[in-house]
Amino acid sequence: MSLLGRIEQWNDARGYGFVRPLESQAGDAARAFVHVRAIERAGRRPADGDLVRYATERDDKGRLNAVRVSFVNATAMRRQAEARGDARADARRRQATARLGNALRRGALAAATALLAGGWLMGEWGGAVVLWFAVASLLSFLSYRHDKVSAERGRWRTPERILHLLDLAGGWPGGLLAQQVLRHKSSKPSFQAVFWGTVALNIAAFAWLLHDGSLDAFLQALA
Numbered sequence: 001m002s003l004l005g006r007i008e009q010w011n012d013a014r015g016y017g018f019v020r021p022l023e024s025q026a027g028d029a030a031r032a033f034v035h036v037r038a039i040e041r042a043g044r045r046p047a048d049g050d051l052v053r054y055a056t057e058r059d060d061k062g063r064l065n066a067v068r069v070s071f072v073n074a075t076a077m078r079r080q081a082e083a084r085g086d087a088r089a090d091a092r093r094r095q096a097t098a099r100l101g102n103a104l105r106r107g108a109l110a111a112a113t114a115l116l117a118g119g120w121l122m123g124e125w126g127g128a129v130v131l132w133f134a135v136a137s138l139l140s141f142l143s144y145r146h147d148k149v150s151a152e153r154g155r156w157r158t159p160e161r162i163l164h165l166l167d168l169a170g171g172w173p174g175g176l177l178a179q180q181v182l183r184h185k186s187s188k189p190s191f192q193a194v195f196w197g198t199v200a201l202n203i204a205a206f207a208w209l210l211h212d213g214s215l216d217a218f219l220q221a222l223a
Contacts (some may be wrong), residue, residue, distance in 0.1 A: 004072070007050040017046070019054055019066045032056050034066035046071075094187075101186060108199070109176045123124065125210070137174025140166040144178030144185065160191060168198040170206075 002019050008031070015036035032054070039046055046052070054069040112133075120130050143166055146160035163185070167175045175195065179186040186192070209218030 002053055002055055004053055005032075007046050007052060008048055008052075010046055010048050012045055012047075014111075017048075018070070019052060019177030020050075024090050027179075030064055032066040034069055038065070038067050038069045040068070040070040047166045066094065067168075068132055097159035098187065101192070105176045105180050105186070107201045109180070112176075115181065133170045133173060136166060136169050137177070140174035140176045142150055144175060145182060148184040160185075160194075164194055166197050167195060168202055172199045172202055 005019040005021045008018050017034055018031045019034045020031040029162055034046075034052075034054070038054075041051075050071045051115055052066075052069050053072055054065055054066040057067050059065050065115050073210070119125050140163065143158050143163055147163065149155075150157050163175065172195070177186060185195070191208055
């Protein structure tokens, strides 16, 4: 016969306790010994006060044992356990993605710094190129910072298209630094997709100007 009862005096370290039928909470009804192995999988360990459905049988020594024990709300608890597991897995995925993004940003920033400084020292381009990227990066960093502070204080935000235009114009190293240091816009997929597109376009345009020999003329036109 199936009974309803509550777990009491549960010893989680030893994995056993007792279950008392609901119809007698006064303590005069026989309670049954329950071991953790008798409890059907429900996503968590039992605790005092848990409502369970169970059957009873006598062991070789005549002691009353609870068998085929299941939480009354086992389905809900399994769903909660699965949801917690999914949440933990999702958090691990987000952390892994964040670590990968941070490594990519650090690598790209280091490569950009080394390339700009190395090209200038080797005479591939003049100091004006380095100055251009430095100024654009400073403007980009300050714009990211302004946007973050504005978001925290509920003020007018810097439109994303402005940030993208600054990055496209050569300020993307500053944008990378802001994302890394300020933790701003670094976890928004749609922004990141456009951002890396502006990086690719800027590098492609710079390489084309350098290969075509138009870089000096371009810089002279700006001077």
